[in-house]
Amino acid sequence: MGQAVSQLGVGVTVVAVGQQVFEITRSSFWVGLLGMANLIPLIVFGLWGGAIADAVDRRKLLIIGSVIAWAATLFILVQALFGLGNVYLIFAAVAVNSTGAAITGPTRGAIIPRIMRPELVPAANALNSLVYSIGAVTGPMIGAVLMAVSGFAGAYAVDALLFTASLYAALRLPSLPPLGEVTRPGARAVAEGLSFILSHPVLLMSFVVDIIAMVFAMPRALFPQLTHERFGDSLIALGWMNSSMAIGSVVGALFSGWVGRVSRQGVGLVVVIAIWGLSVAAAGLAHDLWLLVAFMALGGVADVFSSVWRQSILQLYAPDEMRGRLQGAFMVVVAGGPRLGELRAGAMATTLGLGGAxxxxxxxxxxxVIVVGLSVSGFRNYRARSLQP
Structure with a gap:
């Protein structure tokens, strides 16, 4: 419940930050660079935070990361209140927020299999995706209205207020001390986690196909430019575009019960990621807003199925003392991939134009994804029932 409330605020800030940077610079490339401000802290603190999550009480670590993210939200609110309009201050705030997210993300992922029976983990991940998706649908729509009524400061203030629900939820968790052998956090612990991934082809390919999906096809950095060129700078159109994929994710998560019964999850991942890519391409060709939203929503359905399979494989494959580190690597890929995709889209838009990008x-x-995913026999032939909790 705490996450459901706080994710509304996150969705508000996502659309507001991108729009504010575009208004300051009038460049999709600068909007794409927001991805790098997110990516570097995610790589550093995601891997390090995952190692810490395997060595300390996960409740305490979740609280610390939440406070860091909240402080960044307050910072970006202050710069908007004073009307500073400095893109570098915005980037700094985004980087600090990303640091908090890099710590809390792996910790939350490692908590799920700790408090749920193994057979319920796919359903728990679907519910988790639903919570995030509802925020991603509603948040940008609320953000568009808030920007129109009260400007960027009003949007960021709502995020700062709603984030307290996530912090409260973390405080209400029980103590979750580490189980099994504890490895001291540091470079060696991180290396052990990465080595575990590299030595298991199924795990490695689950990361690779997601990187392909996000780097090649994530179009979010292009939303402000598309709004300007096709929809007359309509903030409502911008809100719908930012919500479109999450609309599909909500629908997919609500009807995801069958996902846990699929055994050929390697092939399944290739199929749904290919559908995601084609849906994005079709959305880019659409000139009617409703059609663009519909195609992006279809991509969101495919994406949530992919997310549930990848997360469930990762959580059940490793012992508890390794889960934090694997979740850290997962966070780097899941959160970092879209940021690289935003950078790719922004850079391509400056050279090939909006349609080409x-x-x-x-x-x-x-x-x-079809060529790479089906070329690895272990991944192509992988069956979920071979996993051990």
Whole structure:
């Protein structure tokens, strides 16, 4: 419940930050660079935070990371209240917020299999995706209205207020001390986690196909430019675009009961990621807002199925003392991939134009994931029932 409330605020800030940077710079490339401000802390603190999550009480670590993220939200609110309009201050706030998210993300992922029976983990992950998706649907729509009524400061103030629900939820968790052998956090612990992934092809390929999906096909950095060129700078259109994929994710999560019964999850991942890429390409060709939203929503359905399979594989494959580190690596890929995708989209838009960056990326995603995903026999033939909790 805490996450459900706080994710509304996160969705508000996501659309507001991108729009504020675009209004300051009038450049999709600068909007894409927001991804790098997110990515570097995610890589550093995601891996390190995962190692810490395997060595300390996960409740305490979740609280610390939440406070850091909250402080960043307050910082970006202050710069908006004073009307500073400094893109570098915004980037700094985004980087600090990303640091908090990099700590809390792996910790939350490692907590789920700790408090749920193994057979319920896929359902728990679907519910978790539903919570995030509802926020991603509703948050941008609320953000668009708030920006129109009270400007960027009003949008950021709502995020700061709603985030307290997540902090309260972390405080209400029971103590979750580490189980099994404890490895001291540091470079060696991180290396052990990465080595575990590299030595298991199924795990490695689950990361690779997600990177393909996000780097090649994520079009979010292009939303402000598309709004400007096709929809007359309509903030409502911008809100719908930012919510579109999450609308599909909500629908997919609500009807995801069958996902846990699929055994050929390697092939399943290739299929749904190819559908995601083609849906993005089709959305880029649409000139009607409703059609664009519909295609992006279809991509969101495919994406949530992919997320449930990848997360469940990762959580059940490793022993508890390794889960934090694997979740840290998962966080780097899941959160870092879209940021690289935003940078890719922004850079391509400056050279190939909006259509080439959007449509070309979606098609490249579908082709690449089929070629790469089906070329690894272990991943292609992987069956979920071979996993051990």
């Amino acid at each position: 959007w449509v070309g990326g979606g098609i490249a995603c579908a082709v690449t």
